[in-house]
Amino acid sequence: MANIKAIATLFFTLTIFSYLSPKASSLTPEQEKQTLLQLKNFWRNPTSLQSWKDNKKSSTTAHCNWFGITCSSDGFIxxxxxxxxxxxxxxxxxxxxLTNLTHIxxxxxxxxxxxPKSLxxxxxxEYLNLGQNYLVGTIPSDINRISSSLVYLSLEANxxxxxxxxxxxxxxxIQSLIxxxxxxNGxxxxxxxxxxxxxxxxxxYNPFTPATIPQEFGKLKNLRFxxxxxxxxxxxxxxSFSKLSALQHLDLSINNLTGVLPSEFGKHSKLWEFDVSNNRISGELPAGLCAGGTLTSVVAFNNNLTGRLPDSLNHCVTLDNIQVYNNKLTGDVPSRMWSAMNLTTVMMHDNQLSGTLPEKLPWNISRLQIANNRFSGKIPSTAGNLQVFExxxxxxxxxxxxNLSSFSRLxxxxxxxxxISGGIPGSISALRFVNILDLSDNHLSGEIPAGIGSLPSLTKLDLSGNELTGEIxxxxxxxxxxxxxxxxxxxxxxxxxxxxxxxYDxxxxxxxxxxxPSTVLNLRACGGQSAGKNHTSVALILSFVFGGLALLGTALFAIRVIRDYKRRIDRIDLGPWKLTSFHSxxxxxxxxxxxLTEENLIGSGGGGQVYKIVLRAGEIVAVKKIRNSKKLDSRRENEFQAKVQILGTIRQANIVKLIACISNGVSxxxxxxxxxNKSLDRWLHAKHRSESRENVKLDWPTRLSIAIGAAKGLCYMHNDCNPAVVHSDVKSSNILLDDEFGAKIADFGLARMLVNANEPESVSIVAGSIGYMAPECGYTRKVNEKVDVYGFGVVLLELTTGREARDGGDEGSLxxxxxQHFQDSNQLIDGIIDDEIKNPAYxxxxxxxxxxxxxxTGKTPSMRPTMKQVLQVLEMARFRSITRIGPDRDFLLYSRT
Known part of the structure; x- marks a missing residue:
């Protein structure tokens, strides 16, 4: 019996080996189909390969229509x-x-x-991409034995x-080596x-042993990136790098490079992106950086650069992004640089630069940071798309x-x-999105305009060190x-x-x-001379009271008339309403x-108003009203409708259900x-708790459960939707909580899409909110799902520290x-973790x-995990499958920079 079992085992092993081992001769199309089925079984039947089924009645080349498979005209894979x-x-x-295979x-x-040497x-x-997997060990020394036809090899993120x-x-x-x-580490x-x-x-992003760049790299005549x-x-x-005549994109940032930059750099190629930031480079920027007429980005911050900015920037009409802060640059900024119509980002702070700003900044500029320099002249009068002005x-x-209405996006x-002198203009009320307003240590005079009190997003206000008068x-x-x-x-x-x-003491x-009158402020008590000024005759007081009542009655009547008129206008808008439903x-x-009445209004912001409406059957719905100033063009309308259709068909427990969309001309x-239970931020942060039903504090198990639920929702959007959906504005206020504190992701950029409908593409595509916005949103228009990972990472930091996304003190963001705190701290818990959840058990x-x-929240998108990986770590944390999980300290210190 033992011999029979041994023979059977050997036979089975040989059979499996025959399936998985390469054969000397080529296969027929039918045999290739069987190879695919064996491959599916070998990979444990992943759900994505469910379409790979052997139908005996189908043709021998039916597998050519299977998911992920392409065949030649004669039926070979x-x-x-x-x-x-x-x-x-x-x-x-x-x-x-599969001997005809050219692309994996x-x-x-x-x-x-x-x-796998079997490759x-x-x-x-010709094409092999094994990037973002879990391959280990060394690359074989005989890697040159792979196909001589290979033009693309990617082994990144293993x-x-x-x-x-x-x-x-x-x-x-080989043309691409990734x-x-x-x-x-060699x-x-x-x-x-x-x-x-x-x-x-x-x-x-490899921890090589310290090494210089070989001179031989200068022989790469076709190197572009x-x-x-x-x-x-x-x-x-x-x-020798000056001889790289095809070079378009150079990124040598975050190293220990010293000496000066090659003087001929940029003169012999169509250079369009140049990044040597975070090194120890001295000397001047090469004079011919923009000689090719294609330069879009100069990034050289955190070095020891001296001298002037190159005069070639005067003619660099393609320039989009310049970041040269924290150097020792001097002299006037080339004045005609400001005429570059594509200019979006200028970060020159902490140098010794001088010059003046144009009266009208480039229409496209969104970030202008020039603090701690020697600029002079007047503040520009127009900057329509500027978001950060430091x-x-x-x-x-x-x-x-x-007229600050032209700065309305700040x-x-x-x-x-x-x-700066003069008064603070009343048009300050136009800055509806401003979070930080710092006008301190100037020569401002006059009264503080009441309009400052109507800025809905303002969180930091500094008017100290001026000559302001009057009452607050x-x-x-x-x-x-x-x-x-x-x-x-x-x-x-x-x-x-x-x-x-x-x-505010x-x-x-x-x-x-x-x-x-309050003792909590370091001020004198009200009374004395100031109180005497308020002593008025009874008759005068009564006359004011009765006169005020009469005016109040008139005002209330006028308000009612205006409100009724506005309701009628809102009801009519520009045309008939159309209802598109996604549920019964x-x-x-x-x-x-x-x-849509004031009594039902429960929230308002840049994206529109939110109403709580009770229906006849007792069901409650939330209605978000978004009104744009102009009718959408056909492309925007189609994009909006496509996204609504995707979101309307989603049936996932961790995504807020979109029940219907009602639309007319502009609303x-x-x-x-x-x-x-509304949004997570209302329960998490102390200043919002008074707005919640009770002053309830979230314990750690609840917070972890919320994190897992939100991660599941984002995983679904990234991996299970076709096409994948990037949220683009992940934050704690967009994570809603049901009766059991189950988390659901809300607001997948629909409001942003409409509010920005009539703006240039380069502006409207910028994703995220301050504190949650990934760094790449500030310098590139090409973002992917990693912006969601960044925003979710900030939410995780909120859950663990109790701080808000913009509550970073001197460091700025959370x-x-x-x-920074993690870098400096020997014992992680001290000074970091929210006191409300400190518990040895967790x-x-x-x-x-x-x-x-x-x-x-790593600076580089490729260093961030996927949401799938994030979810795996969170679930392991909940079930405590291992004692300590997650990246070690050294890896975090390495990856975060």
Missing amino acids: TNISLPNQNIYGPIPDSLCN NLYNNSISGQF YNCSNL NFSGDIPPGIGQLPN LNNNLF SFPAELGQLSSLQTLWLA LWMTKANLVGNIPD AANNQFSGEIPG QTLSLRGNQ PQKMSELKLTFLNLSSNQLSGEVPAGLRSGA ESFLANPGLCS LDFTEERILKG KLLVYEYMH ADWAW VHEIETVFKLGILC
């Missing part, structure tokens, strides 16, 4: 493309039995094991270590310079522009430490500020009741005329329209399921604060989620 399909396990030897793409799966048998292979072998320099036709984001060979056809070389960020480079950039500690003079305005406007009590400083002015009168808080110093409905559009009503879980938040 040439292409297997299965990226992002949750495939687990190694690559079987049988894959290269298994990007972003869970492929494991070492580099050497794919003799016709766990390869050791050296990059010299043999890789013997791939005669090896970034691995664990190579060397990279000078033999790479032999790859005469090479166009793309990515070696970034060289990326060696965080590759432990030292020494000089070789002079010009502190310069020599600007004159007055603040009187989120940060800092003019601290200049010589009562309307400022309505602001929800995290920081206020009105000290060192000439303000008088009583501090408004809403500002008499211990949080240092906010009013050095204003001798100010007083407060027991209401009509008329029922929804009647519910959209999005009807959602109502979430009784993400930067957490990173220490390891909280640390893991905090570190995961740091990893998710």
